Amino acid sequence: MRSARVIPWAVLGPAVVFLSSGILHFVMPGVFDRIVPPWVPNARLATYVSGVFEIAGAIGLLVPATRVAAAWGLIALLAAVLPANVHMLNQARAANASVGYIAGLWVRLPLQPLLMWWVWRIAIRR
Numbered sequence: 001m002r003s004a005r006v007i008p009w010a011v012l013g014p015a016v017v018f019l020s021s022g023i024l025h026f027v028m029p030g031v032f033d034r035i036v037p038p039w040v041p042n043a044r045l046a047t048y049v050s051g052v053f054e055i056a057g058a059i060g061l062l063v064p065a066t067r068v069a070a071a072w073g074l075i076a077l078l079a080a081v082l083p084a085n086v087h088m089l090n091q092a093r094a095a096n097a098s099v100g101y102i103a104g105l106w107v108r109l110p111l112q113p114l115l116m117w118w119v120w121r122i123a124i125r126r
Contacts, residue, residue: 010122011061011062011067011122011123012062013118013122014058014061014074014115014118014119014122015058015059015061015062016058017058017115018054018055018057018058018061018074019054019055019058019059021051021054022050022051022052022053022054022055022056022057022058023051023055024051025047025048025050025051025052025054026048026051029044029047029048029051032047032050032051032084033046033047034088034091035084035085035087035088035091036084036087037083037084037087038087050077050080050081053073053074053077054074054077056070056073057070057071057073057074057077058070060073061074061119061122061123067123068123068124070123071119071120071122071123071124072124074115074119075116075119075120078112078115078116078119079112079116081112082109082112085105085108085109085112086109088105089102089105089106089108089109092105
């Protein structure tokens, strides 16, 4: 059985990851705008909305009463932004980016399910 003091440390890692990423959506929105797939009507709005959800999810993970709901929201967000990661890979391949950069983008794709598992593991699975 976990003590109440251990749980905040367990959620601190993903909370920092999502908070940092969410803030970057507002500090450097152009970086995120460029990877929004063309079928999304407003890239900047998508960038800001996903940033807000990342920040809200990070804060929600830190509050025991909202932790499970925040985790499910972050898992849904990670699934929703997966097309942006695929689009970024396709853009790099079309632009004949370096092999190393493209390899890094291929490695990044499995990070989405890994992050989903991490959030599920610390907040939902008990």
